[in-house]
Amino acid sequence: MIKVKLLDYTPEPERVVAMAARLCYSAAGAEELAERLSEEKVREMVRKMVKIGHGSTLEHASFTFGIEGVSRVLTHQLVRHRIASYDQQSQRYVAAHGFQYITPPTIAERPEAKAKYEALMETIRGVYDELTEMGVPKEDARYVLANATETKILVTMNARSLMHFFNLRCCNRAQWEIREMAYKMLAEVKKVAPTLFFNAGASCVNTGHCPEGEMTCGKFAEMIKLREKD
Amino acid sequence: MIKVKLLDYTPEPERVVAMAARLCYSAAGAEELAERLSEEKVREMVRKMVKIGHGSTLEHASFTFGIEGVSRVLTHQLVRHRIASYDQQSQRYVAAHGFQYITPPTIAERPEAKAKYEALMETIRGVYDELTEMGVPKEDARYVLANATETKILVTMNARSLMHFFNLRCCNRAQWEIREMAYKMLAEVKKVAPTLFFNAGASCVNTGHCPEGEMTCGKFAEMIKLREKD
Amino acid sequence: MIKVKLLDYTPEPERVVAMAARLCYSAAGAEELAERLSEEKVREMVRKMVKIGHGSTLEHASFTFGIEGVSRVLTHQLVRHRIASYDQQSQRYVAAHGFQYITPPTIAERPEAKAKYEALMETIRGVYDELTEMGVPKEDARYVLANATETKILVTMNARSLMHFFNLRCCNRAQWEIREMAYKMLAEVKKVAPTLFFNAGASCVNTGHCPEGEMTCGKFAEMIKLREKD
Amino acid sequence: MIKVKLLDYTPEPERVVAMAARLCYSAAGAEELAERLSEEKVREMVRKMVKIGHGSTLEHASFTFGIEGVSRVLTHQLVRHRIASYDQQSQRYVAAHGFQYITPPTIAERPEAKAKYEALMETIRGVYDELTEMGVPKEDARYVLANATETKILVTMNARSLMHFFNLRCCNRAQWEIREMAYKMLAEVKKVAPTLFFNAGASCVNTGHCPEGEMTCGKFAEMIKLREKD
Numbered sequence: 001m002i003k004v005k006l007l008d009y010t011p012e013p014e015r016v017v018a019m020a021a022r023l024c025y026s027a028a029g030a031e032e033l034a035e036r037l038s039e040e041k042v043r044e045m046v047r048k049m050v051k052i053g054h055g056s057t058l059e060h061a062s063f064t065f066g067i068e069g070v071s072r073v074l075t076h077q078l079v080r081h082r083i084a085s086y087d088q089q090s091q092r093y094v095a096a097h098g099f100q101y102i103t104p105p106t107i108a109e110r111p112e113a114k115a116k117y118e119a120l121m122e123t124i125r126g127v128y129d130e131l132t133e134m135g136v137p138k139e140d141a142r143y144v145l146a147n148a149t150e151t152k153i154l155v156t157m158n159a160r161s162l163m164h165f166f167n168l169r170c171c172n173r174a175q176w177e178i179r180e181m182a183y184k185m186l187a188e189v190k191k192v193a194p195t196l197f198f199n200a201g202a203s204c205v206n207t208g209h210c211p212e213g214e215m216t217c218g219k220f221a222e223m224i225k226l227r228e229k230d
Numbered sequence: 231m232i233k234v235k236l237l238d239y240t241p242e243p244e245r246v247v248a249m250a251a252r253l254c255y256s257a258a259g260a261e262e263l264a265e266r267l268s269e270e271k272v273r274e275m276v277r278k279m280v281k282i283g284h285g286s287t288l289e290h291a292s293f294t295f296g297i298e299g300v301s302r303v304l305t306h307q308l309v310r311h312r313i314a315s316y317d318q319q320s321q322r323y324v325a326a327h328g329f330q331y332i333t334p335p336t337i338a339e340r341p342e343a344k345a346k347y348e349a350l351m352e353t354i355r356g357v358y359d360e361l362t363e364m365g366v367p368k369e370d371a372r373y374v375l376a377n378a379t380e381t382k383i384l385v386t387m388n389a390r391s392l393m394h395f396f397n398l399r400c401c402n403r404a405q406w407e408i409r410e411m412a413y414k415m416l417a418e419v420k421k422v423a424p425t426l427f428f429n430a431g432a433s434c435v436n437t438g439h440c441p442e443g444e445m446t447c448g449k450f451a452e453m454i455k456l457r458e459k460d
Numbered sequence: 461m462i463k464v465k466l467l468d469y470t471p472e473p474e475r476v477v478a479m480a481a482r483l484c485y486s487a488a489g490a491e492e493l494a495e496r497l498s499e500e501k502v503r504e505m506v507r508k509m510v511k512i513g514h515g516s517t518l519e520h521a522s523f524t525f526g527i528e529g530v531s532r533v534l535t536h537q538l539v540r541h542r543i544a545s546y547d548q549q550s551q552r553y554v555a556a557h558g559f560q561y562i563t564p565p566t567i568a569e570r571p572e573a574k575a576k577y578e579a580l581m582e583t584i585r586g587v588y589d590e591l592t593e594m595g596v597p598k599e600d601a602r603y604v605l606a607n608a609t610e611t612k613i614l615v616t617m618n619a620r621s622l623m624h625f626f627n628l629r630c631c632n633r634a635q636w637e638i639r640e641m642a643y644k645m646l647a648e649v650k651k652v653a654p655t656l657f658f659n660a661g662a663s664c665v666n667t668g669h670c671p672e673g674e675m676t677c678g679k680f681a682e683m684i685k686l687r688e689k690d
Numbered sequence: 691m692i693k694v695k696l697l698d699y700t701p702e703p704e705r706v707v708a709m710a711a712r713l714c715y716s717a718a719g720a721e722e723l724a725e726r727l728s729e730e731k732v733r734e735m736v737r738k739m740v741k742i743g744h745g746s747t748l749e750h751a752s753f754t755f756g757i758e759g760v761s762r763v764l765t766h767q768l769v770r771h772r773i774a775s776y777d778q779q780s781q782r783y784v785a786a787h788g789f790q791y792i793t794p795p796t797i798a799e800r801p802e803a804k805a806k807y808e809a810l811m812e813t814i815r816g817v818y819d820e821l822t823e824m825g826v827p828k829e830d831a832r833y834v835l836a837n838a839t840e841t842k843i844l845v846t847m848n849a850r851s852l853m854h855f856f857n858l859r860c861c862n863r864a865q866w867e868i869r870e871m872a873y874k875m876l877a878e879v880k881k882v883a884p885t886l887f888f889n890a891g892a893s894c895v896n897t898g899h900c901p902e903g904e905m906t907c908g909k910f911a912e913m914i915k916l917r918e919k920d
Contacts, residue, residue, distance in 0.1 A: 007264055008246045008290070016238045016294055020317040020384045027324055029298050029382060034237055053671040056540075059315035060238070060386045062292045064246055068259050073781075073833060076762065080516075082772035085289035085388065087250040091763075091837075092865065094257055104830035113824050120817045120834055127810045134803050139865055140794035143763060143838035144810055147781075152259060154250045156290045156388075158315065175782065175829055209669040211513040283901040286770075303551075303603060306532070310746075312542035321533075321607075322635065334600035343594050350587045350604055357580045364573050369635055370564035373533060374580055377551075378603035405552065405599055439899040441743040467724060468706045468750070476698045476754055480777040480844045487784055489758050489842060494697060519775035520698070520846045522752045524706055528719050545749030545848065547710040554717055612719060614710045616750045616848075618775065 002177070003068040004184035006192065013061035013159065013193045018045040020057040043195045050196065058160040061196065063189055065155045067181065071102035073147045074177045083161040089152040092139040097129055100150035105176065121146065162189065163200050171202040172217035232407075233298040234414035236422065243291035243389065243423045248275040250287040273425045280426065288390040291426065293419055295385045297411065301332035303377045304407045313391040319382040322369040327359055330380035335406065351376065392419065393430050401432040402447035462637075463528040464644035466652065473521035473619065473653045478505040480517040506655045518620040521656065523649055525615045527641065531562035533607045534637045543621040549612040552599040557589055560610035565636065581606065622649065623660050631662040632677035692867075693758040694874035696882065703751035703849065703883045708735040710747040733885045740886065748850040751886065753879055755845045757871065761792035763837045764867045768845070771855055775846040782829040787819055790840035795866065811836065852879065853890050861892040862907035 010016055019033045022045065028036075037045075049057045079086055101121050107113045124144055131141040157165060162185070168174060169182035190197050202219075204210045210220035240246055249263045252275065258266075267275075279287045309316055331351050337343045354374055361371040387395060392415070398404060399412035420427050432449075434440045440450035470476055479493040482505065488496075497505075509517045539546055561581050567573045584604055591601040617625060622645070628634060629642035650657050662679075664670045670680035700706055709723045712735065718726075727735075739747045769776055791811050797803045814834055821831040847855060852875070858864060859872035880887050892909075894900045900910035 003259075005264075007249065008240055008242070010238055010292065010294070011241055012238070019237065019296075023296075023382055023384050024317050024320050025323050027319070029233075029296075033296070034235075052673040052675055056315060056317050060294050060317070060384065062240065062386075062388075064240070064290050066249075066253075066259075066263065071833060072762075072766070072837070076766050076769070079766070079769055080776065085286060086770065087254050087286050087290070089257070090254050093255050102833065104826070104833055106826050106830045107821065107833070110824055110826065113821055113826055116817055116820060117834065120813065123810065123813060124836075127806055130806060131797065131803055134800055136794070136796050136800065136803055140796045143761060143792065143794055143797070143836060144807065145837050146814075146833060147762070147835050147837075148833035152253055154253050154290065156292075158292075158386075207669065207671070209667065211667070213512040215512055282903040282905055301603060302532075302536070302607070306536050306539070309536070309539055310546065316540065332603065334596070334603055336596050336600045337591065337603070340594055340596065343591055343596055346587055346590060347604065350583065353580065353583060354606075357576055360576060361567065361573055364570055366564070366566050366570065366573055370566045373531060373562065373564055373567070373606060373608035374577065375607050376584075376603060377532070377605050377607075437899065437901070439897065441897070443742040445742055463719075465724075467709065468700055468702070470698055470752065470754070471701055472698070479697065479756075483756075483842055483844050484777050484780050485783050487779070489693075489756075493756065494695075516775060516777050520754050520777070520844065522700065522846075522848075524700070524750050526709075526713075526719075526723070545746060547714050547746050547750070549717070550714050553715050612713055614713050614750065616752075618752075618846075 001069050002181050002184060004181060004188060005066040006063060006188040007066045007154070008064040009192060010061045010063075013063075014042050014046045014196050016060045017049060017057050017159070017196060018042040020060050021045045021049050021054065024057070046195045047198065050199065055160045058163065058196070059158045061159045061193065062156055063159070063162060065185055065188070066152070067155060068152045069100075069102070069150060070153070070181060071148050071177060072145075072151050073102075073175070074181065075151055075153050077175065077178050078153070078155070081157070081161070081165055083157070084165075085156040087154045091142040091145065095132070095138055096142060096145055096149065097132075098125060099128075099145065101146065101148040102150060102177065103148070121148065159189075159193070159196055163197075163206065166200045167203040167206055170205075171212070172219055173212055173215060231299050232411050232414060234411060234418060235296040236293060236418040237296045237384070238294040239422060240291045240293075243293075244272050244276045244426050246290045247279060247287050247389070247426060248272040250290050251275045251279050251284065254287070276425045277428065280429065285390045288393065288426070289388040291389045291423065292386055293389070293392060295415055295418070296382075297385060298382045299332070299380060300383070300411060301378050301407060302375075302381050303332075303405070304411060305381055305383050307405065307408050308383070308385070311387070311391070311395055313387070314395075315386040317384045321372040321375065325362070325368055326372060326375055326379065327362075328355060329358075329375065331376065331378040332380060332407065333378070351378065389419075389423070389426055393427075393436065396430045397433040397436055400435075401442070402449055403442055403445060461529050462641050462644060464641060464648060465526045466523060466648040467526045467614070468524040469652060470521045470523075473523075474502050474506045474656050476520045477509060477517050477619070477656060478502040480520050481505045481509050481514065484517070503655045507658065510656065510659065515620045518623065518656070519618040521619045521653065522616055523619070523622060525645055525648070526612070527615060528612045529562070529610060530613070530641060531608050531637060532605075532611050533562075533635070534641065535611055535613050537635065537638050538613070538615070541617075541621070541625055543617070544625075545616040547614045551602040551605065555592070555598055556602060556605055556609065557592075558585060559588075559605065561606065561608040562610060562637065563608070581608065619649075619653070619656055623657075623666065626660045627663045627666055630665075631672070632679055633672055633675060691759050692871050692874060694871060694878060695756040696753060696878040697756045697844070698754040699879075699882060700751045700753075703753075704732050704736045704886050706750045707739055707747050707849070707886060708732040710750050711735045711739050711744065714747070736885045737888065740889065745850045748853065748886070749848040751849045751883065752846055753849070753852060755875055755878070756842070757845060758842045759792070759840060760843070760871060761838050761867060762835075762841050763792075763865070764871065765841055765843050767865065767868050768843070771847075771851070773847070773851040774855075777844045779842040781832040781835065785822070785828055786832060786835055786839065787822075788815060789818075789835065791836065791838040792840060792867065793838070811838065849879075849883070849886055853887075853896065856890045857893040857896055860895075861902070862909055863902055863905060
């Protein structure tokens with residue numbers, strides 16, 4: 001089970017976005033900016049920044065997630081997002097005896113596949129233990145560990161980078177595991193910054209535009225049809 | 231007068247760094263990490279991360295500064311630091327009638343130079359006003375504005391990027407204006423994260439190493455001599 | 461007059477993009493990839509990468525521009541693009557006696573405005589010379605220089621970053637000077653990588669989508685109308 | 691066997707660095723810069739840029755490597771370097787039947803360990819085949835693949851980012867596999883840009899400074915002793 005915990009974030013993330021917006025367009029100094037904005041004004045300005053895509057203002061708000069119960073498949077995809085900060089549980093320094101693992105639904109739902117999968121994971125655990133007992137260092141014994149092996153990772157992204165992450169990873173074309181994690185992250189940030197993330201999600205939802213071309217899932221075409229019916 | 235105000239920052243910035251460190255090297259999950267670290271343990275781990283240069287852990291803590299009373303000379307240098315987020319008062323949208331300006335000390339201390347400088351700024355103010363009255367848009371009238379013109383900027387950097395910024399800009403080879411600002415930023419973050427920034431500053435102070443080669447200011451050589459005397 | 465010269469670029473920029481694409485989706489090794497692709501196949505693959513927005517493949521091709529005849533207004537906007545590399549003529553180290561300057565068209569076309577503008581530039585030149593003669597260092601004398609002052613800059617961007625740059629800066633909402641430069645850069649890269657940049661330009665042209673919301677120039681709405689007429 | 695092939699790079703990488711350096715410090719325009727520099731002058735300027743650490747000038751030269759014969763352990767470490775561009779052979783789209791794999795020396799040199807390791811890889815191959823035959827999609831079957839599984843990746847880095855990469859990954863504290871790859875990359879770039887990379891390598895070699903603190907390998911302390919003997 002993927003666990004996503006919002007460990008830390010910029011206090012009042014929407015206020016800092018509003019302050020940044022106001023700084024650009026007014027003569028007010030930083031101190032004035034901090035004091036005078038009402039809750040309602042903050043929401044109005046944040047909504048405007050999101051709508052016109054004034055991305056720089058969104059970068060001042062950062063969010064740190066503690067993530068567990070995910071595979072190394074997922075983290076190898078995740079860390080390709082470069083405008084972000086990561087710290088991951090090390091397989092060089094942390095022993096993996098009796099490691100946990102992720103089972104894809106397409107395997108879990110096929111009993112025969114599931115049995116073979118679980119037996120293999122048990123075999124890998126055994127070989128890992130044997131290798132380390134023979135004196136192979138952890139950093140090398142881990143070469144036997146499967147992509148499925150559970151890992152933990154700390155991720156920090158600012159709101160702009162998160163929105164782009166959601167564009168790609170909430171998309172139906174993303175793999176199920178990272179998509180599930182992306183939706184959990186989105187749910188977390190919506191709790192603390194509902195206006196900032198009011199329309200965040202896959203590109204089609206967020207920008208009204210599907211960039212997948214011929215590889216589209218078809219959802220966007222359906223959205224267009226529904227709109228035309230109205 | 232340069233005004234630097236720490237407007238916002240990751241709450242408990244040192245705790246998040248310690249959590250990231252612990253995640254890398256232990257089997258503990260994110261939730262456990264958050265709960266169990268004492269103040270003293272946090273400080274011990276942060277100090278270690280800084281000393282061994284485990285930079286990724288420092289990135290989870292972010293700091294947002296409101297900066298005023300600085301010139302466009304300074305901001306043109308500042309925004310060259312790319313691992314950071316900026317929003318700056320716009321000369322396209324905000325009118326600059328009667329703009330304020332920065333006077334370099336080497337000009338302020340020469341009465342004749344100062345007089346000419348101030349007269350020129352007055353002239354520029356006049357031409358700016360005349361141009362806008364003739365119908366020239368603000369975005370074009372600003373072509374007459376001097377580098378000295380006062381500007382305001384919001385800057386967010388994470389702790390790792392900040393340390394690199396201090397390495398370069400607290401250095402005696404940096405220009406006086408950005409160096410003054412850098413020291414004010416350093417003073418601000420030291421108040422809220424004293425362990426994280428305990429040895430932050432110019433490269434020679436921070437890393438015990440001067441990268442300026444033949445362009446060195448000489449301070450580092452003196453530090454070495456002093457050390458050898460002990 | 462803005463001068464944009466493509467000084468250097470990845471040889472065969474489209475081939476490297478095609479190779480990257482092929483690596484992702486086939487079992488072929490790097491060596492095979494390099495050898496077997498025909499010109500036509502390269503073009504076909506590049507066109508596909510651009511259409512489906514597989515941005516990572518576009519990053520392997522880089523372009524270096526030498527740019528002259530632009531103002532510090534422009535470069536202050538330019539260097540805000542952070543996924544790029546810059547080196548700019550230094551006002552700290554290079555003397556600005558008799559500097560050149562840029563005149564915005566809205567000023568050039570108003571004779572009275574133009575006269576005042578040119579007289580002011582002459583005055584600034586005089587004050588700059590006087591200050592340096594009094595012993596004010598170049599790095600401080602430059603505080604009097606106008607935003608209009610001509611500068612030179614070297615810029616390197618990869619194709620993905622360039623496309624984003626064109627999205628924003630070929631847009632009618634960008635300022636005239638940087639837009640003119642962006643179009644010149646686009647013309648240069650089209651010469652050496654016509655398929656890669658076949659639909660590059662403002663967002664509306666490139667992505668079929670205008671992100672400017674209520675601040676739109678109206679061009680996109682017109683494009684939609686024209687399309688509906690067909 | 692790790693294969694590193696330099697597939698593409700900025701033509702005359704040292705010349706572009708020298709041009710960038712000259713642009714910063716002289717009044718020459720981009721065109722003049724390109725024409726007038728002799729080979730010897732280029733080398734002299736590049737050497738100076740490297741020595742004084744004027745990193746921005748190094749960024750204009752980019753290098754693209756085709757890499758094969760490496761494990762997913764290595765690529766998961768590699769892609770953590772964020773100032774770089776990657777395209778990797780996809781386990782979602784490319785079938786892994788009969789995949790190749792990397793064997794760590796500490797396993798290869800222990801016959802019993804080696805036998806168990808190879809048997810396990812055979813078992814994994816079998817399970818992967820069975821799962822895909824049962825209808826499990828490739829993107830999910832790959833959850834059984836080991837970290838050891840061979841992969842291919844295309845990497846582009848500019849010279850500055852490469853130098854930092856060598857600082858960390860040529861270091862004795864890096865894992866053997868990525869260190870071996872780093873040295874091969876270094877050998878490749880030295881062939882085409884010997885002055886640019888004349889002192890590139892681990893931090894101790896490159897900067898005369900070991901940042902590893904208490905986790906040092908001891909090599910730097912030995913270097914210091916040797917230097918003192920002279």
